[in-house]
Structures are given as C-alpha cells and as structure tokens.
Amino acid sequence: MSRVRRRTRTAALAAALALMTAGTIAASQSATAGVTSLGVTSLGASPAATDLYVDPTTQAYAAWQAASGTNRDLLAKIALTPQSYWIGDWAGADQTRQQVADYTGRAAAAGQTGVLTVYAIPGRDCGNHSGGGVPESEYARWVDTVASGIVGNPVVVLEPDALAQLGDCDGQGDRVGYLRYAAASLADAGARVYIDAGHSGWLSPSEAARRLQLIGFTDAVGFALNTSNYQTTANTQAYAEQVSSQVGGRPYVIDTSRNGNGSNGEWCNPRGRALGERPRFVEDGTALDALLWVKLPGESDGACNGGPAAGQWWQEIALELAANAHW
Template identity: 55%
Template sequence: MPSRKTRPARLLVGVLVAAAVASSVVLGGGAATAADRSPAGRLDEAISASPGSVSVRGWAVDPDLRGAVTVRVVVDGTKRASVTANASRPDVGRARPADGPMHGVVATVTGVAAGTRSVCLVAANVGPGSDRQLGCRSVTVAKPVATAAPKPAPTPSPTPSRSPVSPNPLAAGQSRPSWSAAVEAQSAARAAGRTGVAAELDAIAGQPSAIWLGDWMDDATLVRQLGADVATARRQGRVPVFVLYAIPQRDCGLHSAGGFTDPRYRQWSSLVATTLKGTGAVVVVEPDALALLGDCPGQGDRTGLLKHAVDALADAGVAAYLDAGTSQWVDPTVMAKRLKAAGVDRARGFSTNVSNYRTTAEERAYAEKVRAALGGKARYVIDTSRNGRGWQGDWCNPSGVALGTTPRAVSDGTGLDALLWIKRPGESDGTCNGGPSAGTFSEALALGLIRGR
C-alpha cells in the first residue's frame, strides 16, 4: 500500500471564510422582506484568476421556488452567462434551514476584455416580485497572453521518423508554491536562532512542489488558491502543478479519508478546469484513485468521475496526468485498462509513485510497461520527492528514507516528461510511526529526509 496524501496546512483559512460568509447570510445581503417575494442572495466574491476571465461566487434563493434559482452574470451591463444556483453552501443551509444548502452560485466567464470591469449577479424572479441584483464588484482583468503564430512546417524528410509529440508542458520546470509549510518552518527556526536547522530546511523550502486541492477548501478559497499559484509561477517563469484530491471515498477511509459526493465532484472538477484555462498549469488527477478502484464500498462511479475531470481539463486545454499508482501495486496491463476507461487518451498521460518511495528506476520500468499497454503515446511523470533511498518496508512515515532527485523536465527519448515533487516533503502521511495527522508538517520528518541523502 502506498503512502497517503497530504492536506495544505492552512486549512483554517477556509473555515474562517465559511464562518464569515455564514455571518453575512444571517445579516442578510439582498434579503427579501415578508412582503417582498423577490429572490434573496448575495455576490460574495468576484475575481479574475486568469487573463480574460472572471470567476464569481455567491448564493440565491427564491421564496416562490422550491428548486434552484437562475442567476445571470452581468459584466459592464451585459449578460455574459446564466447559471443555476445549485452548488453546495452549508453556511446558507445553516442560516436558512427552510431553504437548505444547495443554493450556491459558482461560475467562470471567459473572453472578458482586459481592464477594470463591473461584475454583477442578478437572480431571476419566479412568481410575485421582481428580479434582484445580488451585488456588484469591480474586477481588474488582465489581457490574455498572445501566442505567436506557428512557423511553417519544414519539408518532411524521406527518412522515417517517430510520430510528432506535442511540446512538454513541463519544459519550463515545476514552480515553487505560493505558500508552503516548509518555508514557514524554516522562518520559525531562523527567528528562534536555530540557524543550522534553518539552513538544512532549505533543501525542501527552496525546491518546487505541488499544490493539493480538495474538499477542505470552499469554492472561493479554491479559486483564490489557483489564482495565487498561477501568478506565483508566472513570476518564476515556471509551471504550477496542481493535484486534484477529492474523489468520493478518498483513501478508502484511512488517514486521508474524505472526498465529495458524485454531483459535487463533477461541479468542483469543472470549476478547477475553467479557472485554469489558458494558464499553462498542469494537473495530477486523483492519486491512488485507480489503484484503489473497487477496494472499498462507496466509490460510486469512480471511473466516470475521473473521466469527467479529465474531459473538463482537456476541454480547457489543461495538461493532465491521471494517477497510475506505483510499480508494486497494480499489474501494468490492468492499470492500463483502468486508465483507458478513465479517459487517459484525452489526458497528457499518467503519474506514478505519488507520495511513495519506490526508486526512479523501478517507476520508469513500470511506467514504460503501462505506456506500451496504452499504445505507446501516453507521457508520464514520476514523484521523486521521497524516493532517494527507495522502499524501506513501510508506507506511512517510514524511517531510513531520503529526498529524491529534485524536480526537473526530462527529454531523453522515453515517455518521461518530468521528475516532480508531488508530495510535499516533510508533511506527514498520518498518525503512524510517531507522525502527526496527515498533511501536517513535521520538522523531524523533514530533517530525516534531508539527512538521509
């Protein structure tokens, strides 16, 4: 069994945001009076997370409608989209128990002209009353980055050659995240005068790592996180790598248990895809999901959900790698069939060794077998964050392990696109072998990885 995944350490932010929103719901915000049968609701947030786009979040209910309200997204006085207010908003459900929680508004509009734009939400009325403006925000939209016109293709050589492969989306290298627990720990050590430890921690704090996304953040926090890391990557001239980790019955109820319901997962993964459109980001899709397929009840249509996520990302032009477990877990031919059913043909390829310890040589041999079983076209990435000394007999916070090769793009004639740090080194696998809860940074675990090299 492989190592389990991690949650960002700043999850409390999402809780505080939700509490603040719940408070605003109680106070009103576009609320209808007893005599007014118009819709009630609020525009909570409007931001531009990527050039040429605007993302909104809010809620809406209509006292004369048992179902979901239709809400218009209006930019500079012109309707740009109509959406159904049926996203999960537990805070609204708590504040308005008669209405229930499924009245959230989440939408992203693309093709918005650069400049400062007025973005409003308007709820369509049903029955007595009238349409209600739920709020407006001023949003600054960046101009989409122009792409150079392709050069004419050279005259084909009569010498046989391999089929052309699209450019490596990770060629510029993986970016460092906008925030990491390792950087915080390094700063704390330095402030406490522990300069030697602070210097050691730079082996992790100074390196790129992935950004994990899951059910611990609400939609507004999600969009904000995506925008922050895309902007950080642009400043570095590198590529942000995100990880989707919210599949129903995640981790089969073990240390990283959780996940969304089937409908919520579809909405959530679509939001990620539309928000990342045009950003050049890369996404690793659901570590362990296919390796654990059928291993526990409650997984629902797992293959269908993964295919939906891959399709949404492909439609948005986002390069995705569907996770394929590790070399010592599922037979390569079996994994290839699972990947095929989950839509890998529309993805860039697949990932291996996420949060695990198998050597790069083992993973490359496995990945090439999976790739061959898929027809030889799929590309792959390997997580090398903790595989410097290979497998040490345990998957959960084992001793005797070490940091692996630092992140880098690869171009060597094989199917390998990059070696990445997908797992954030130093963050616990769970409450095992003396470690804290999954996703919590441990200085002892981090130093063990550093000193084990």
C-alpha cells in the same frame, strides 16, 4: 509524444544553491521571485514555461524561514525545491477557486510551470488516513470550480490512488466517469493532465494499463506514478515503460519527493527515507516527461509511526529526509 530537453541550470538556481551550501540562502523575496529547478527548453505540446515553480507559501518554506543553523540549511533543500500544490475538499467553492487562481497565477506570472494535485474523488482513500472527498453528486461541479481558477498551463496530477483503489471500497460511485469528466474539464481549462495510477509495488503493469484505458487519453496527456510513495526512480521507470507500451506509448511523470533511499515496504511515515532527485522535465529517450515532487516532503502521511494527522507539518521527519538526501 511530447518531450522537453535539458539545459544548464539557470543563474538564479546556481546562486541559490551556492548560498544554501554556505548556509546563508537569500531571504524570501528571492524565492518568491522564482528560485527555479533545472531549466528546460520546451518542445512539442509540453508546457511553454521552462522551469517549475517554487511556491513560497508551503509549510516547508515557513519552517525554513523560522529555522537557523544546520536546520535552516537542511530545510532549504525542501523549501526551495518546486513542489505540487494540493487542492481538495477542505475549502468552500469560492476559496477553492481563489486558491487555484492564486497559485497558478503566481506561477504563470513568473513564466514558470505550476503543478497541481487534484484530490477530492468520492470515497477518497477508502476512509483511511486521507479519507474524505466531495459527495458523488457534487464532484463534477467541484472539478469545474477547480478548472475555473486555472491560469496558464499547469501540470495536473489527477486523483492520487483513485484508479489503483478502484472497486476496493463502497462509496466510489461512477469513479471511472468522474475521472473522465475531471480530465476533460481540467484539460479544457489549459491543464496538462496526468492520471495517477499508483506505484510499481501495487498493480501489475497490465492491470495498471487496463485501468488507465478505462479512462482513456482523449483529454489526459499521460499518467503519474509513485505519488506519496517511496519506490526508486529506476524501478518506477522500468515499470512505467511497461505500462506506457500498453497504452500507446503515453508519457508519464514520477514523484521523486521521498524516494532517495527507496521503500522499506511501509507507506505511512516510514523512517530512514530520503529526499529523491530534484524535479525537472526530462528527455532521456523514454516516455518519461518529468520527475516531480508531488508529495510535499515533511508533511505527514497520517497518524502513524509517531506522525501527526495527514498533511500536518512534521519537522522531525522533514529534517531526516533532508539529512539523508544524496545531494
């Protein structure tokens, strides 16, 4: 089982956080050059890069650059934290390949690990706020297009909600087969694949394990939990350890992007939430590989609770998440 162990913060991060506290974070050139999360030393089959990559093209980064005063300080907490790059069916094949190559290429050039979230399964989200996905006949080709753009060895979170929603609606096609194919294609391209398995408030540990075993771990490294949700890290890790014990001790990653105050039972733009722990690779004696920010804080879950459409920037809730953070 792979592991990475922690070391002290890099000088770049220490400098960035000091400036952030003073409200005078250095201009975009510093972050573009690679302001990092907690540094780690890689072991075993873990990614060779020792830091997670900060993407200066996010909506949060643009909002931070345009802000001033207190808002700028708060938005820096989001903008300068490594987050996942989501790739889906909203672009044509050439653009999809280019986007993947650009993001993973920048991360690799910086000597850091990028995180990709692959999100285009047929029947995605059962037609709800994030409904869509590519046609059943096109999924394998689409995944191969994504794989063809991969540079280096990014972490990939594979198809949020797809396994947890298995059988919940029509139009899913051979979802198990699609996920198996995607794991193989992306792993062959160098990605470190974690199959999304919902969250601790969704499936029982035994059911999550059963569904993960349908896909198998011939190509995927492990599984991902809490993507875009709010379950606490402690509860999620306790749940994940139960799941892991039933799938051969496979490792997992946890999305901590918005779980700082835990869940209030809502999933779509709940108020009063907070940024969670900063992303980092982990060695704590469990099967936990990393804490990640998979969901991009400040981007709406959908047109609910006063929010804009899914994926659109919502500055009001971004500031709320940052202000409520316990760090």
